[in-house]
Amino acid sequence: MQLFLQVLLNGVLQGGLYALMALGLALVWGVLNIVNLAHGAFIMLGGYVCWALFTWAHLDPFLALIPTAVLLFALGYGIQRTVLNKVVRGPMFNTLLITFGLEVVLTYLVQLAFSADFRTINPSYSGANISRFGLTLPLVNLAVFALALLLTVAMWLFLLHARLGRSIRATAQNLTAARLYGVEPRHLYALTFGLGTALAGAAGGLYGQVSQLNPYIGATLTAKCFAIAIIGGLDSPLGVIAGGLILGVAEALTALYIGPTYVELVSFGILVLVLIVRPTGLLGRAT
Amino acid sequence: MKRTLLWGVLAALAVAIGALPWWGSDVLVQFGINALLLAALAQSWNILGGYTGYASFGNSVFYGLGAYGVAIAMVQFQWSFAAGMALGGALAVVFALLLGVPVLRLKGHYFAIATLGISQVMGAVVANLPIAGSNIGLVLPLINNNVLFYELSFALVVAVTLVVWWIARSRFGYGLIAIRENEEAAAAMGINTTWFKVAAYALSGLFAALAGGIHAYWITFLDPGGAFDLTLNVKMIIMAVFGGPGTVLGPVVGALLLSAISEVLAAKVTGVAALFFGAVIVAAVVFMPRGMADVLRRWPQQGWRYFGLNMRKNRL
């Protein structure tokens, strides 16, 4: 029983991080209808920025998340404005292809800059944990989980109530009408994409604390984020939390009861099943 | 007169490419096999993505099934290569028929992600199958005959291109194009869209599987990562899109061109080859999103302005 509870706990904590990782992707996809195949690369970049701040500027990794997010926001804004805005109204798979190209470019730029060596963000408190009732609660994972939930709820509130958030939603629903109301779509698209990459960057900084970074993790992270985003549904950040938790727990339990080599099968299997049966996601509005 | 000239040029080109092992260097033959297999893949994707408008991001699942069909047949059962290819092709078609109906109900991004997911699932399934060598993979019987592989690949490209040519002027093809342009209208006109789409899916899968089978036997090694490779999906799409989706020769040209660029980069610039390739992809999508075929078609009227006009059309 205790083993089951511990594994469940692991899965839930992992699920929080998963939710944050996928949040940026879901936002950009749901609002801008841009499927960003480079999303994982932005997570990886965020991880590296955070690592650099931690290693060279000796900034605490949690504090370093703020400059990381700001930097990644600027990068995302820039990329959307200069590159992605040029293809947004073309056929759908052009954005898929161009973001794939971006992913390749980002990966190899990071490899040139930082080499293929793996990096870890290892502050002095990294392995801290509390053990009670036969269960162990890793504290960094708990902090990551709490932060992820916080950011997700903040994003939900932002989209619902803040003026800018509502402008973003308006632009997504009806571009022409939004324009008539004075919204500058190029700026707004770039802003949204930047928000997505900022979230990815923050997730990367947290990821670097619980796992390790190398330039090539982008592709697998993107694939995982797809699964999370789809399972939860793209309509709301709360759906992403659900998706993250479901996937986190499913993976942890699969590793325990079926075997660790089946985890990927289950993750993507759930993705395919959800798509076939209920494409809008488990929490999305059924069309 | 001009039509016969066109046919003559095409035929001469085809003969020249087909006869390459006799006038080209060994390395050119190697490059040729790889480029032709990619051309076959791009062309097979074209059937589903170019003509039917269903951009699959998981055609590598068929490639992998074909490769494993050949590998398992030859290594575990000691069958011949031909029997292996038959097995691989059969696996692909059955798979397409079984999964086609549920998956082809999805559209756009969702369809793309679903196919991607399916490809990953198959990779994970195979990695747990002892008969397929699990994650270690299989080593196929050695055969030292590059000419054979070259001609097989060439024959495959010719075959799939002929099928696409037939599609472009058959009722089946018109049905597919109708589905691409407006699926609801097509259904309203009485086209059994499900049947058409599944048929396109199976056809596309069959040729991808045959390409996979040839590649596995040529490389003599196969593992799940290589067979169900994520980047292979994107490569075949890029090549089809670069050349011109929905055209007969576009994907072949796109594949040969991009392969050439990639090989030259890998040979000369090694370390940053992948970087440049990514940059080429980005540039191609921004400046010529409808592929080379479209560039060549409109160049006479528009010249360099083509690229600017394109961008203005597609940008926000």
Place this chain on the structure above:
Amino acid sequence: MKPTFRTARLLLGLMAAFAVSLPAYADITLGASVQETGPVANTGRYYRDAYQFAVDRINAAGGVTVDGKKEKLALKMYDNQSDINLSVRQYVQLLSEDKVNFLLGPFDSSYVLADSAIAEKYQIPMVQGGGASNQIFSRGFRYVFGTLPVASDYFGSTLQLMKQLRPVPAKVALLYADDAFDTSVAQGTEPKIKAAGLDLVMNQKYASNSADFGSTIAELKSKGVQAVLVAGHETEVLNFIRQAKSLNFDPLMYSFTVGVPSADFRHALGKDADYAFGMTPWLPSTTLKDRWFGNAADFAAAYKARFGYAPDYHAASAVADVETYVHAIEAANSLDPKTVRDALARVNFESLYGPIRFAATGQISLPQNVIQIQDGKVVEVFSDRLLAKPQYPMPGWAKR
């Protein structure tokens, strides 16, 4: 119609550009495809640098003597970008287009498994120091030789040490990644654990490149495992140790097939790396004498001075491969592939890597030394007898 003409001209131009052949080399050329970029590059670079280092040093000392003349060695290396399929094509290119004389290998059993088939196909010898898995050598190939010791034997000396520890670990777990090398290790280790009279309570395969060991560690804890043997890749081992710490799992000992000998592994973990056991077939000692480098310690110092990082057994193994060719070529007094192949099978000399001698399968037989990280330093603890006191049992995480 016009577009097709343009297409035709384009294609013809491309074909012409490619019809040009590259010249063959005059020196004795060794060809290799190594992982200079891509996910495996941080071990692949050992091979790239070591091959170059060896060739330069041998040439500086005069080169290779064949038929009474001194010939220089040349190196033709390609970057396979950590892509097995590309590495296979590059080996074909090395043989069919570049027409190199002999082949050196890539890193990692999975690559060697595929690439060695090319060497056998073309009947050109390949001496590789990157693949240890049993599948490579159980195919009856005659042209493939390996300087990494047999995979199934990697934990042999560790198990011997474990029997001498007090208290002997009661419950043992074996974890292994699902690639060629690690499954070979596991298949060989499982019977050895039982033969040593130890109780194997958990034998689990996990997916290569796994980042999350939470469930596995929770299961290890609940079963009360006291010794964990892990056959995997550096990144997995790194994750395992960090997660063991945050889940408060502290067995009496753990031992890993990779990571422990390498400096950036220890650097990444800091103090958390202490107490970990590992293994290496090579240590930079002064007792391993070499014709070109003096001894292993001198080699290590010179390597670090030139490349900026310390070599480990991968680099030493790669250097040994180049030296093996020199010995074989001189013994055969010929560059004919078949003659050199026979000379390789009979080769027997001392090098900075250790004694070089191949079994009938083509693989070297070297004992693994058990090492342990003690206070941030690698200490040789056991080879066939106890060399230093192992720090055992491992104190709990809280008490460090």
